[in-house]
Amino acid sequence: MGDNEFVRAATKADAKDFYRLWQLCFGDTDAFCDWLFHNRFYPEYSVCLEKEGEILSAMQGVPYTIRVRGKDLAGAMLCGVSTHPDHRKKGYMHKIFTHEMNLLNQKGLSLVVHTPATLESYFAYGHYPVADAVYIQGNKPIEPEGKVSFLEKTQWLKLYPLYENNIGVRYSGAVKRTAEEFLRKCNDYASDGGVCIVLRNEEIDGYAFLYSLENEVVCPEAVANDGCYNALLQEIFSFAKGRQVSVKLPPDVDVSFEWDKHVCPKGVAGVSNIGDILKKLEISCPFAVDIFDPIIVENNGVFTFEGTKSGIDPAIKVEAGQFLRVLMGYASLDEIGPFVTILNQDGYDSMKQVLPKCKCYIIDEY
Structure with missing residues (x-):
């Protein structure tokens, strides 16, 4: 230096x-x-x-x-x-x-x-995509069916169950926000002029935090119960009154084809302690993995799925960051195949069985 x-x-x-x-x-x-x-x-x-x-x-x-x-x-x-x-x-x-x-x-x-702006900047450090996002974009003018419903700051904590049920417990990679952290995030949006609109039926079925700018409306967080995302989008576009709109949503939400929908990788992740990840996930597999990590020396070695280093022969060899994509459920072992060296086919097949893909989403950016 x-x-x-x-x-x-x-x-x-x-x-x-x-x-x-x-x-x-x-x-x-x-x-x-x-x-x-x-x-x-x-x-x-x-x-x-x-x-x-x-x-x-x-x-x-x-x-x-x-x-x-x-x-x-x-x-x-x-x-x-x-x-x-x-x-x-x-x-x-x-x-x-x-x-x-x-x-x-x-x-x-x-x-x-x-959730960096340029994901590729982090590949050299072993941080790879682990979550996609859907962006609904356009300037479709939609006449409001009624008044857009705003939620006052004093009521924002009522939204916490919506986040917890539809994001926190649903997606691998999501922050387990406490009620306090949820409210702090809401206030983050408000600090820069963000407002909250809600979808009301018999109760609140969805919410969206919006930045209302001169020529566009940007929505970094929109959450709704199953079957309610189309109605929430209607509310957002009605609020925009013909301005350009960009809404970030989870990748698996059910929205109709009328929306201009773009899916792209958005979140990345990296390993700081591979042994602890394996231990906490409690995945039952008798085989071991030879991990290499160019950044953290302690992550290098042969690990069992109990999270301990071992002298047994590994079934595969793989970079820590690529293996994390599989552990989080974003990619299958086959999908990261070019980065995997198979040393024991039975062990490889066993790992595929215990590491199926699952729903992944990272909603937070800071």
């Missing part, structure tokens, strides 16, 4: 410098950044690269419980990965990313999820 250039864990005193770098790189409003750094800055889970007293590159981690195949894993969500525009293409990201992943490993976290 260059003279006077070093990577370190963040401290509370770095908040202002992280704030300035975030705003410089992402252009978010003062109101949003004020809220974010008051409520979501966890210096003990974040790192930065400093040179001559100036923070030039930073990465933040937010601790969360992540649900994977119905099990609760200690994890983190990455956000604010940024380098000062005048100091890019110097390898700073590799340095802070390596430091961050090892820091999270030392803190006992199992996995890391995030």
